[in-house]
Amino acid sequence: MAPKVLVSDKLSETAVQIFRDRGIDVDFMPDLGKDKDKLAEVIGQYDGLAIRSATKVTPTILEKADRLKVVGRAGIGTDNVDKEAASRKGVIVMNTPFGNMITTAEHAIAMMFAVARQIPAASASTQAGKWEKSKFMGVELTGKTLGVIGAGNIGGIVCDRARGLKMKVIAYDPFLGQEKADKMGVEKVELDDLLARADFITLHVPLTDQTRNILSKENLEKTKKGVRIINCARGGLVDEAALAELIKSGHVGGAGFDVFSQEPATENPLFGLPNVVCTPHLGAATTEAQENVALQVAEQMSDFLLTGAVTNALNMPSVTAEEAKVMGPWIKLADHLGSFIGQMTDEPIKAINILYDGVAAQLNLEALNCAAVAGIMKSFNPEVNMVSAPVAAKERGIKISTTNQDKSGVFEGYIKVTVVTDTRERSIGGTVFSDGKPRFIQIKGINIDAEVGPHMIYTTNEDAPGIIGILGRTMGENGVNIANFTLGRSAAGGEAIALLYVDEAVPADVVGKLKETGLFKQVKPLEFDVA
Secondary structure, eight states, X not given: OOOEEEEOSOOOHHHHHHHHHTTOEEEEOTTGGGOHHHHHHHGGGOSEEEEOSSOOBOHHHHHHOSSOOEEEESSSOOTTBOHHHXXXXXXXXXXXXXXXXXXXXXXXXXXXXXXXXXXXXHHHHHHTTOOOGGGOOOOOSTTOEEEEEOOSHHHHHHHHHHHHTTOEEEEEOTTOOHHHHHHHTOEEOOHHHHHHHOSEEEEOOOOOTTTTTSBOHHHHTTSOTTEEEEEOSOTTSBOHHHHHHHHHHTSEEEEEESOOSSSSOSOOTTTXXXXXXXXXXXXXXXXXXXXXXXXXXHHHHHHHHHHOOOOSBSSSOSOOHHHHHHHHHHHHHHHHHHHHHHHHOXXXXXXXXXXXXEGGGGSOHHHHHHHHHHHHHTTTOTTOOTTHHHHHHHHTTOEEEXXXXXXXXXXXXXXXXXXXXXXXXXXXXXXXXXXXXXEEEEETTEEEEEEOOSEXXXXXXXXXXXXXXXXXXXXXXXXXXXXXXXXXXXXTTSEEEEEEEESSOOXXXXXXHHHHTSOOSEEXXXXXXXX
16 A cells, blocks of 8 residues: 655645655645644545644544554744654654755845845835935945854855855854865954954854854853844844843944744834844745755655655664664763763864764664764754764865774773864763663763753763862762762872762753862763753
């Protein structure tokens, strides 16, 4: 029997035809996704569900989806899909992360032009019968300095377009290496330098704990007088209230926003201010982009349903069914090792080396590599998955290498991940015990035996008496319960490390109290996805 797919949102007829041409039975009901009761009634008939943003794939829907194998989202955002519930149900969730890059980059450039020449206000004035040439004095882009925060896929396209406009481009991105910056023709700078020099600032980063409010009141006040701010990335990257005050004071010359901290944005501090251009999250809203992502999702879903090939999956590694039982714990280990290093590294990564020893070297190393690299990259960009992570690393000039070796130690097999930056190398090793649980077994060359938990805290210090007591007392006095406490040292009196598995995320003030003791070289809270 041919696989059967339901298209419950408005995909193009061309995309629907792809399913038919591949021999897949497809029902095209573009308004069904808005009716959750009807969707729940019929979803049990289908092997695949192709959607945009209108269809909500909830646990209730998934509970009725007895045949469903794959959900394909035409676009990058999957907030309308309960991925945890889908994983429990055994349903793969795919997206199309690269289909709207050019469209979003072009929208940022368009917003920059609109703000530079006050086009929306001038158009409204002219159509109102006024002729106010002197009121709408603009500025040229040629020769101006563009500060790009985030030089990944979309940011890189913006850099290229801006250079074509004869702008000087400076970029801040923790993952941007010097070699990659040189190839892009941009100057790699620190954030404070960018804020001080840029005539225009455009943001192209995901919303993470590291990037949230990156243009805070404090940082906005560091900007050059007359700067113009463009945000077509994510709401929450800019303190909108602080920006509004700086526009009113005349320090900021204008702003172009496509995204807002609260959406739909029916009101906002920026609305109604002079030389502020706002659009309703139109970054991906072009005919070409919508067609591209629709065609991509149809091809990806067809490939999976007909051949088992997995592309751009958010909740499943690219491994065969036979490999899955053995690979699962090792993939989770590789992800944890990468995540540890990703959370510990705040400078551009030049290279990643992954060492496989013993039984680990006999597994599907491509999948393990993807898991380790994804663990590193998603600490900075949570939208990265196992498929897109190697591409994202390559685009940033990160060299990935693999070393295999026969069993060389007490463990049947282990994985060691090392990253290289301009200033240092950082490594961590781990293994999978017979119970199937990943363990950290070596950090910075120091042997340990640490269970991995969702909330952990890592410290380094010179080996000295009393450190255990300080850690335990500080945690206890602040209501943080320790589930597991692991110690290691290079030698008596040498460098020592501690890794604490705690019941909940360690509050920032507790981290601050440990740092204030002056006894620790590093105090770093860590989070791991152990589900």
